[in-house]
Amino acid sequence: MTESIASKIATLRQQIQAHNYAYYTLDTPTITDAEYDRQIRSLRELEEQYPQYAATDSPSLTVGGPVLSSFSKVKHEMAMLSLGNVYSEQELDEFIERIQNRLKNTHELTFCVEPKLDGLAISLLYQQGKLVRAATRGDGSIGEDVTYNVKTIKNIPHTLQGSDIPERLEVRGEVIMPIKDFHAFNQQARDSDTKGFVNPRNAAAGSLRQLDSNVTAHRPLAFYSYGIGIMEGGNLAESHYQRLLQLKAWGLPLTAEVTLQNGAKGCISAYHQLLEKRATLPYEIDGIVYKVDAIALQEQLGFVARAPRWATAHKFPAQEEQSQLLDVEFQVGRTGAITPVAILEPVFVGGVTVSRASLHNADEIERLKLKIGNTVIIRRAADVIPQIVKAIPGSGVQKEIIFPVTCPVCDSEIERIEGEAIARCTGGLYCAAQRKEAIKYFASRKAMNIDGLGVKVVEQLVDEQLINNPADLFTLKAEQLMPLERMAAKKVENLLNAIEQCKKTTLAKFILALGIREVGDATAKNLAEHFLTLDAIQKASIEDLERVDDVGEIVAKHIVTFFRQRHNQEVIQALLAAGIHWPEIPAKAQQNVPLAGKTFVLTGTLTQMDRNEAKQALQSLGAKVSGSVSKKTDYVVAGAAAGSKLTKAQELEIPILQETDLLSLLKSYENHS
Ligand SMILES: NC(=O)c1ccc[n+]([C@@H]2O[C@H](COP(=O)([O-])OP(=O)(O)OC[C@H]3O[C@@H](n4cnc5c(N)ncnc54)[C@H](O)[C@@H]3O)[C@@H](O)[C@H]2O)c1
Numbered sequence: 001m002t003e004s005i006a007s008k009i010a011t012l013r014q015q016i017q018a019h020n021y022a023y024y025t026l027d028t029p030t031i032t033d034a035e036y037d038r039q040i041r042s043l044r045e046l047e048e049q050y051p052q053y054a055a056t057d058s059p060s061l062t063v064g065g066p067v068l069s070s071f072s073k074v075k076h077e078m079a080m081l082s083l084g085n086v087y088s089e090q091e092l093d094e095f096i097e098r099i100q101n102r103l104k105n106t107h108e109l110t111f112c113v114e115p116k117l118d119g120l121a122i123s124l125l126y127q128q129g130k131l132v133r134a135a136t137r138g139d140g141s142i143g144e145d146v147t148y149n150v151k152t153i154k155n156i157p158h159t160l161q162g163s164d165i166p167e168r169l170e171v172r173g174e175v176i177m178p179i180k181d182f183h184a185f186n187q188q189a190r191d192s193d194t195k196g197f198v199n200p201r202n203a204a205a206g207s208l209r210q211l212d213s214n215v216t217a218h219r220p221l222a223f224y225s226y227g228i229g230i231m232e233g234g235n236l237a238e239s240h241y242q243r244l245l246q247l248k249a250w251g252l253p254l255t256a257e258v259t260l261q262n263g264a265k266g267c268i269s270a271y272h273q274l275l276e277k278r279a280t281l282p283y284e285i286d287g288i289v290y291k292v293d294a295i296a297l298q299e300q301l302g303f304v305a306r307a308p309r310w311a312t313a314h315k316f317p318a319q320e321e322q323s324q325l326l327d328v329e330f331q332v333g334r335t336g337a338i339t340p341v342a343i344l345e346p347v348f349v350g351g352v353t354v355s356r357a358s359l360h361n362a363d364e365i366e367r368l369k370l371k372i373g374n375t376v377i378i379r380r381a382a383d384v385i386p387q388i389v390k391a392i393p394g395s396g397v398q399k400e401i402i403f404p405v406t407c408p409v410c411d412s413e414i415e416r417i418e419g420e421a422i423a424r425c426t427g428g429l430y431c432a433a434q435r436k437e438a439i440k441y442f443a444s445r446k447a448m449n450i451d452g453l454g455v456k457v458v459e460q461l462v463d464e465q466l467i468n469n470p471a472d473l474f475t476l477k478a479e480q481l482m483p484l485e486r487m488a489a490k491k492v493e494n495l496l497n498a499i500e501q502c503k504k505t506t507l508a509k510f511i512l513a514l515g516i517r518e519v520g521d522a523t524a525k526n527l528a529e530h531f532l533t534l535d536a537i538q539k540a541s542i543e544d545l546e547r548v549d550d551v552g553e554i555v556a557k558h559i560v561t562f563f564r565q566r567h568n569q570e571v572i573q574a575l576l577a578a579g580i581h582w583p584e585i586p587a588k589a590q591q592n593v594p595l596a597g598k599t600f601v602l603t604g605t606l607t608q609m610d611r612n613e614a615k616q617a618l619q620s621l622g623a624k625v626s627g628s629v630s631k632k633t634d635y636v637v638a639g640a641a642a643g644s645k646l647t648k649a650q651e652l653e654i655p656i657l658q659e660t661d662l663l664s665l666l667k668s669y670e671n672h673s
């Protein structure tokens, strides 16, 4: 029995020491603070229960971690300690009672109440008002010299302002990374595929503890003071609160959240107020700190091994917890985007139980090196949606996450265009997830232009299961529509008429109505004019398609994949069977294009016709009129006062036509039109 207690304590100490090293020395924790705090608590409980195993070097009694040998060491003249903790109102009452017993004082105590900033502690030494040295807390007695790095933090004054500044003054406070900047930094890291930070605390510590102060200088760090270390040659107030105001007067940053409170009641009300405000503060806090305000009482109370007796931290509910990734589901959005969603062992974090979290896309899974079965760190801060910020490498029984190749809703192919983060279902016409969007788009003005079939009506028809895809519109009967809300005889008649009328359309509008990704009205028109028939478009290869104006490789791929889907084909067939038709594109127009394939650029002022007339005349002969000169330009028509386009044409040795040349060119084709 005793054997096992001893080894249990030894194991816990070892684990905690490893976590300390990862957290304090490497700035890359491998467990959440909440989990770490639970381990520390169980160690403390064991040590209290079995005092025979006490050890002065136990991590329950030490502060911080060993300092990195790459930094110069600084010996703190006055130890930089940690803080005790309370987790409930009852523990706060006990804390106050202990103090009062010690002071043999039953009067209500006044506390200076401050936000517990989540960053890293720093000591700033000012001599004759000049910042001469900055050091991290390290193990409490030896810290790291980070003077150069700290001097790059914009809100830390290099020289103090004002009067009565002590000859030597050590200011203590927290270096943090504001939440906004933390998010921006991580976004940038994601964009450039470099490593981001798990949370703002790590971002602050990792940014400050850089060997190259140029790196630190580019990180958006800030500092807030919360106390004083050594002081010589000066006078300070007898109240902790007043001392903080003195620091502020000398130009040192102080948060706006510091207040004075009376007794447990005042402390608790400040706790609730700050907790309420937590999500709106520009920096992250993990609790509130209560400090006996009278310096004389602080001195009387003194310290225990790792913390002052006159202060304690009241922790807020954790914003990070760990859980297990049980599975990954793939959701299909309204526009076909496939989103992987993590299914988690339910965990209480940031005030709610979280059992799902979006993984955004395949890149994110890759970045996290995530496997099913992994232990993961979930963060839910400031009311934002929960996020997996880290997977513990090698944890759990792992299974690869397999991105599906077909849509989980409709079984059409999933397409991921190179360079795009989002994968999409290509069954746009048929996919139940995309139903409403597809039908709305089909009916829209530029496409089939079905009057009376607005967004609301589409939603109603889909919700009532009267239509599943655009082809179903043509099967609608008056008796199905009449019972619907907000429908009346006249409205039904108009709608059915509009549906009937839309059957007479053009090939370009029909192509547009299919809702192929990145095929807008201009592209649809170009496709129709180039291929003339729907059949030809459907049979076109990627290379064929790329010959069409405006169609690049990506659009061509979208088109080919779209038509390859069996379900899309079914809907297209049903639409044609319902009677959708369009006039044949006249063959005549095809032969009468003597300038087909030629690209013209018009520049300068024309005198005989305006530029628009010239453009139309050229287009009617099959020419393309472009706005800019490139190697693909065949002719540049230069009117009066032509400028840079003319110069460019000369550089590229492109034939230049005068207005008179253009006129005789048009004249020579007059019979054609
Ligand atoms: N995840 C891990 O692996 C891991 C490892 C070690 C420590 N930790 C976390 O670190 C914390 C314990 O470490 P600790 O002793 O460094 O710090 P602490 O957070 O418990 O409290 C002390 C520190 O609070 C900071 N602080 C912020 N505002 C303050 C204020 N107004 N007044 C005074 N101090 C203020 C100071 O930096 C001070 O050193 C725990 O929350 C623990 O979860 C996590």
Ligand SMILES: [Zn+2]
Pocket (backbone or CB within 6 Å): 332, 407, 408, 409, 410, 411, 412, 425, 426, 427, 431, 432, 433
């Ligand atoms: Zn689908």
